[in-house]
Amino acid sequence: MSKHVSSVALALAMAAAPDLAFGQENNDDEIIVTATRAEGGVSRATLGASVTTISAEDVETRQTRVISDLLRDAPGVSVSRTGAVGGQTQIRMRGAEGNHTLVLIDGMEVADPYFGEFDFATLIADEVARIEVLRGQQSALYGSDAIGGVIHYITASGAEAPGARGRIEYGSFNSWDASARVAGVAGPVDFAVSAGYQATDGVPTARGGVRDVGAENYVLSGRFVFTLAENARIRAIGRYANTTADTNDQDFNWPPGPTYGFAIDSDDYTENEGAYGLISGEWEWLDGAWSNALTLQGVEAGREAFSGGAFESGSEGSRLKVSYVGSLAFGGQGFEQTLTGAIDFEREGAQTTSPGAPPPFSDKREIDNVGYAVQYDAVVGGRLGFGAAYRFDSNERFDDADTYRLQGSYMFDSGARVHAAAGAGIKNPGYSELYGFVGATYVGNPALTPEYSRGWEVGVEQRFFADQAWVDVTYFNSTLEDEIALSCALFPLCTPINLATESEQQGVEVSAQATVGNWRLFGSYTWLDATQNGVEEVRRPPHIASVNVSWRAPSDAYGAFVTVRYNGETFDNNFTLSGPYPIQLPAFTLVNIGGDVRMSEAISLYARVENALDEEYEEVYTYRAPERAFYVGVRAGF
Secondary structure, three states: OOHHHHHHHHOOOOOOOOOOOOOOOOOOOOOOOOOOOOOOOHHHHHEEEEEEEEEHHHHHHHHHOEEEHHHOOOOOOOEEEOOOOOOEEEEEEEOOOOEEEEEEEEOOEEEEEOOOOOOHHHHHHOOOOOEEEEEOOOOOHHHOOOOOOEEEEEOOOOHHHHHEEEEEEEEEEEEEEEEEEEEEEEEEEEEEEEEEEEEEEEEOEEOOOOEEEEEEEEEEEEEEEEEEEEOEEEEEEEEEEEEEEEEEEEOOOOOOOOOOEEEEEEEEEEEEEEEEEEEEEEEEEEOOEEEEEEEEEEEEEEEEEEEEEEEEEEEEEEEEEEEEEEEEEOOOOOOEEEEEEEEEEEEEEEEEOOOOOOOOOOOOEEEEEEEEEEEEEEOOOOOOOEEEEEEEEOOOOOEEEEEEEEEEEEOOOOEEEEEEEEEEEEEOOOOOOOOOOOOOOOOOOOOOOOOOEEEEEEEEEEEEEOOOOEEEEEEEEEEOOOEEEEEEEEOOOEEEEOOOOOOEEEEHHHHHEEOOOOOOEEEEEEEEEEEEEOOEEOOOEEEEEEEEEEEEOOEEEEEEEEEEEEEOOEOOOOOOOOOOOOOEEOOOEEEEEEEEOOOOOOEEEEEEOOOOOOOOOOEEEEEOOOOOOEEEEEEEOO
C-alpha cells in the first residue's frame, strides 16, 4: 500500500484545482436536471416536486468522503449501514424501502439487477460533483424503482470545472483517501477524467468482537463530449468501481446457539465490481427548439462472497437500456412550454455464480420492458410553473403498468412560493426475491407481483433578506400496495410475499438555508410516520435532523465547519432469540468538526474529527458503528 500511496501523493503534488463554481447556483436560478427527461433541466423556482441539492462546495466544505453520509443532510432520507465504512449501506426515502430509490450516476442507472438496488457503500466522493435528491414518486419519468424518489450523482464536465485537482488524506484506523481529476476543453472535445481510492483497516463491528472490519475502494471515471457541429454532439461516459470489504457473519446456524442472530467475528469478505457505460447521440432542429437524444447505456455488476479464503457464493447482473428522448420547446417568453416524449427499452439479466449452483439458480434469466412516456411542462410569467407526465410500461413477465406525475408551483411577490405534486410509482421484484439463494434458508417466490405506490405532497417556501435565506416546509402522504416483505411462517425457512395490507407513509420535511456574511447555514428536519398495517416499519426513524454551519475568513485563507446529525429512535429486525421483535435502537447524535488553511494558491491543508462526541451506536441491530476518528489531508492544484 505504501508504494501506491506514494505514487498518488506525487500525482497530487502536480495537480491543480478549479474554482468550485459548479453547482453553486442561487436558489432562484438553480437548474434541476433530474426532474425532467427534457434536455437542459428545469428551474427549481418553478418546480412543484421537492428537491435538495448538495453542491461541490458542500462536499468540500463538509469533508465528507462517503456519499451516503452526505445524504443524511437531505430531508426525507434515512441511512442504515452494517457497521463500519464499506458495510452494506441502504437509503430509504420518505419511509419507502431501500430498493425503492432510483439511483443515477451521470444519467446511468446503477442498481445491481440481481439485488434490485444500489449499495451506497460502493460510492465514494469524486472531485467536483453535485447531488440532486428528488423526492416523491417519479416512475412516470423513469419507470420501476422510483417510488421514494431519485438520487442523481452528477460529475462536472470539462467546461464546468476545467483544470486539474487532487487530494490525499490519512486518518484513524489506518485510513487513506485520495482522488485526482483532470478536465478541460480541447477543440471540439470536452473531457473530464477522475480516479478515487479509499482504504481503511476498519474497526470491530460485532458486539464484543475484536476483528477489525476494513474495506478498500477504487473508482475510475471519464466523461467526454465530442462536438460534431453546432447542433450535434456525441456524449460518452464510463465508470468502473471495485470494492473489497470485510464482513462479519451473522450466526444463523441451526440448531441455534447462544449467539444465534448476532453479528459475530468471522473471516468473511466480499468483492463488488461494477462497470457502467453510456453513449448518446444528441442533436437539435428548429434553431434548437427541438432537441433529440438517442442513448445506449449498460451495466455489468458482480458480487462474490468468500469465507475462510474460499469462494462461497456469487452473483452477476446486467442491464442494457436504449432510449430515445425528443423534446420540443414552444410558446412566448411569458408562456414557455415544453413537450417531451420518451421510449425506453430495457433488458435486465441476472444469475447465481455460486460454486456448484444447479439449475435453475445457475441459469441466466432476462426480463424485457418497454416504456412509453410523455411529459408536458409550462412556466407562465416566470412565477407559475406546472406540468404533467404519464408513462405506460409493457413488461414481458409482469402486468402492464400505468404511472403518472402532476406538479405545480407559484411564487408570490412576498417571496413565498407554494408547491405541490402528486404521482404514482412501481417497483418490480428483483431476481433474488423471485428466485432466492443457493443453500440458504431464504427461498425465492416466482409468484411475486410489482409493488405500487400513490402519493402527494404540498409545501410552502419562504425567502428572506433578498433571497439570502429561505425556509421550506412540506407535508407528504403515500400509500404502498402489494408491499414485498419477508414471511418466516416456516421458520427457519423464510420467503418474500406480497402483503395484502397497505403500507402508509406520511411526514413533514423542513429545510432551511442562510448566508450571513462569511457564515453559511443549512439545516433539515424530518418527521416520519411509516407503518405497515398500523405497525411502525423498521429502519425508518420518526425523527431525523441535520445542521451544517460553515465559516470562511474574509480573505478566504482559512475556514471551519460543524456538522451535527441526529438519528431518532427506530425499530430494527431482531433475529436473536432474546428481546422483542422488532427491537428498538436508541437515538444517536453524530458531530463532525473541521477546518482548512490555504497555504498558497495551489496548496490547502485540512483536518476534521468525525463522531467528535465518541457516540456509541448501532444503525443495524448487533452491528457496532465506528468510534471517534481524526483525519488530516492536503488539497493541491492551480
